[in-house]
Amino acid sequence: MISIEGLSKVFTSNKSSVTAVESLDLNINDGDIFGVIGYSGAGKSTFVRLLNRLEEPTGGSIKINNEDITAMTARQLRIARQDIGMIFQHFNLLWSRTVEDNIAFPLEISGVAKLDRQKRVQELIDLVGLSGKEKAYPSQLSGGQKQRVGIARALANNPKVLLCDEATSALDPETTNSILDLLVDINKQFGLTIILITHEMHVIRKICNHVAVMESGKVVEQGDVMDVFLHPRQHVTKKFVEQVMGNGEEDENIRDITEAYTEGKIVRLHFIGETTNQALISQLAKKYEVEINILQGKITQTQAGAYGTLIVQIAGNELDEAVRYIKEKSSVEMEVIQNAK
Known part of the structure; x- marks a missing residue:
């Protein structure tokens, strides 16, 4: 010590x-x-x-x-x-x-x-x-x-x-x-x-x-x-x-990208450790009536494991249910970047 x-x-x-x-x-x-x-x-x-x-x-x-x-x-x-x-x-x-x-x-x-x-x-x-x-x-x-x-x-x-x-x-x-x-x-x-x-x-x-x-x-x-x-x-x-992670430049790019998306929510997902290897997006698509567009993503490694960010648009009849499902994942953090206009 x-x-x-x-x-x-x-x-x-x-x-x-x-x-x-x-x-x-x-x-x-x-x-x-x-x-x-x-x-x-x-x-x-x-x-x-x-x-x-x-x-x-x-x-x-x-x-x-x-x-x-x-x-x-x-x-x-x-x-x-x-x-x-x-x-x-x-x-x-x-x-x-x-x-x-x-x-x-x-x-x-x-x-x-x-x-x-x-x-x-x-x-x-x-x-x-x-x-x-x-x-x-x-x-x-x-x-x-x-x-x-x-x-x-x-x-x-x-x-x-x-x-x-x-x-x-x-x-x-x-x-x-x-x-x-x-x-x-x-x-x-x-x-x-x-x-x-x-x-x-x-x-x-x-x-x-x-x-x-x-x-x-x-x-x-x-x-x-x-x-x-x-x-x-x-x-x-x-x-x-x-x-x-390039978040400053990423935010500038996202502001340009999101102008084309007017439905549902645009969210930033933070994946930590083993969850970076889990098929969350495909699970959501199978489980709920939603459409998902991947806008941007990045994964980097630390000594404690992988850390990734993924920016997606989620829209559809079961949007709220899909968002709740993501929030229940304890090692996935979600930040709403933009709601529907």
Whole structure:
């Protein structure tokens, strides 16, 4: 368990001070993949650097497995950091060292014997899919391969927590997906707690179980990823959800489409989890005397399951009965967009 209470960071200069993180409270469960999302300047990168005291907090406490990181001496912190791995947006590799030497570096610092180092390094190279690249230098690697080296290096000392600071934002979409898949595999294999900082909602959607949304140094919304997708409360959260679901553009299109439909109701259906695979539309058509026109739809995947939206026109003699039937489906939410004119 990671417990963060009242965490704050104020940067000061001779003439001014800037609050980067303000009174932040979070609890992160062991083995979770926890996302922290925000736009540039929200304080998220400062927050993640506070967790291992690469930045010194101005106030508050950080406890990892009941150990107060903020109260540790420099010597205690050096030992504690072996349990906290970190990967970076721009890889932070040592360019004069080969792949295997980059991965071995934290083991050298920890005083691990050479033979044990070599064994551990090869295990990690195999784990991250870099077999055959042991002697390559960073300049000879693709962006995705460099990040795999960064992940292997972060795992060298068998950490309990992995911090990822914009780890995929310098990568193309296909490479991003492969890195995210690797992080999920690592989480499942080792029960590693992963804290992932990003400004991209599709990253949160793909691998995170829980998410906190930051704005102006504060957590303004947090919860289960599926719940945040379905019921975003803050304006900034709604903007992030639109990155994936496209609701803003969709609403513009629907206003144009619905002008041609003057009967019945036009509704937006939200399907959650297993219900995305159920034949609700065909069930309605068979069960009730209604006509159904599908106007628009989209399904996306989260770690908690599928989430889909479908916009349909329903008209006919048994319209009210069909609507009641939909409302009785506990995992299908219905929003009426337009009634008959």
